[in-house]
Amino acid sequence: MMPIESLSQLDLLIRMMVLGQLLLLGGLVLREPASRLRLLLLACGLSVAGLVMLTAPIPDEQYGLLRNVLLILTDAFAFIFWLLICHLFEDDFNPGKWPTPVKWLLGLFGLVYLYALGIQAGGSILHDLIHAISLGLVLHAAYIAWRGFKADLLDTRRRARVMVVLGITLYSTILVIFEFADERYRNAAVFGLFNATFLLLITTIAVARTFRLQYEPGKPAAEIAATERQEIARPQPGDSQPTLVRHQSEWSPADARLSKALDSFIAECGYHQHGLTISGLASQLNCPEHRLRRLINQTRGYRNFNSMLNDLRVADARERLVDPAYDDKPILSIALDLGYDSIGPFNRAFKAKTEQTPSEFRGDIQNRR
Structure with missing residues (x-):
């Protein structure tokens, strides 16, 4: 079996590669005009970057105050992930229309969140409460993806729903559950290496997918963008009739x-x-x-x-x-x-x-x- 020191070095190397992939993805996202989806993707990337650095095989005391910042970013993943899933799969999702009391409650929770992680550094029962809420949000995101599968008309979204239910949600749930486990298991070198390797796989796939969409050989970027707009076109609020995307002359x-x-x-x-x-x-x-x-x-x-x-x-x-x-x-x-x-x-x-x-x-x- 590989020595712990060698595992730690390999773990750190893989995490550096993951951070590099995340920087590349961030650059690709920032090349396009700002939108709610791109902001959520950037927020997800920052949260994953925080997770990569916080769970590295490095003693906590060496982080200093940076550990509190990384803790805030890491534990925000479930909340950002839930918002992203709602945005992708719920066509009528609009947080701006949430009732005012709900917005005030969310604001209060945000203050408690910052206090529990930024000030107390996760050293109170509030941290366990945040983990419990995170688990609930991840499971609810899986429910959202599963619930709309049959009625979804987009093949790409249907495949994404399956990926969420079978892949990302399962992985996120395991991570949250591990937070409740004994520290010796949570900080095991083998688990850390597995975690880093899985993240490297996911980010590599994401980068490859992004490059393929933007620079697919033989298919100009403008044509790809037009295809994507055609596929996801939908009626806008206030429209009396849905928009016809294809003209009759183009039908088989x-x-x-x-x-x-x-x-x-x-x-x-x-x-x-x-x-x-x-x-x-x-x-x-x-x-x-x-x-x-x-x-x-x-x-x-x-x-x-x-x-x-x-x-x-x-x-x-x-x-x-x-x-x-x-x-x-x-x-x-x-x-x-x-x-x-x-x-x-x-x-x-x-x-x-x-x-x-x-x-x-x-x-x-x-x-x-």
């Missing part, structure tokens, strides 16, 4: 037939079916599921099947709530007629589209008559 005969069948299905209000899924619709239209996913995304502009259903159903709901003939019909009955299984999902979908509940919308209409 099979896509044209499928689009016509989908139009007929929508015209007949087939989307009022209860429990309708993308796989169920593909069966009814007698087409491969992957083809239907791609067609809805590229010709209707949706990234999520449930978003399309909600838009269609809410549009019908608004027509019925405006119609005096439906004044005496309970809102629950309208929701059930439109394909919802309960009032809760209907209320959330309606408010997300109109910024009013169905009851508020109906009341405003009736007051204007």
Whole structure:
């Protein structure tokens, strides 16, 4: 077996390589215009860099005050990771619309977080509480990725969801659990080397992927960017109809037939079916599921099947709530007629589209008559 000193030296070498990869990734991200996604990626990179340095085979006393800073960066990973997963997989995710009390509570938690790690250096029960919250956030991120898998219309995002559930989430959970283990196991040289090696693998894959997207041979960067925009295009808030990404002249005969069948299905209000899924619709239209996913995304502009259903159903709901003939019909009955299984999902979908509940919308209409 390799001596502990040799393991430590190899561990340090690998960690230096990881830091180099992170610097390279940071440079690639900073080349593009700022966005919420790029800021989250940079924050993730800083957090991982803190983890790489903090868990290196170096005595804690040699860090000095730097250890507190690294501790803050390291333990922030679960929070940043959760925000990143929400941003990537939840199309309606918008922290700016969170209620004011929630924002105040988060601000208070931020102060406690800085105090527990920056002042107390993790030497109190507050640190254990932060670890428990971190574990909950990581597991919830896995749930978010799993929950939206079936309805996701983007193949790249579907693969990313699987990677999150099976890879990153499992690894992050193991790290958090290790924080509760005995120090002799948590600081074992073999575990540290494994940790560094795994991070090197992940960062190498990330760098290779980034370079391939930006500098793929035979495919100009502008064309790659256009392809990515086409794939992830979606309706903007306030749009009455989703954006058509591909013109009809670009459709294949099979896509044209499928689009016509989908139009007929929508015209007949087939989307009022209860429990309708993308796989169920593909069966009814007698087409491969992957083809239907791609067609809805590229010709209707949706990234999520449930978003399309909600838009269609809410549009019908608004027509019925405006119609005096439906004044005496309970809102629950309208929701059930439109394909919802309960009032809760209907209320959330309606408010997300109109910024009013169905009851508020109906009341405003009736007051204007």
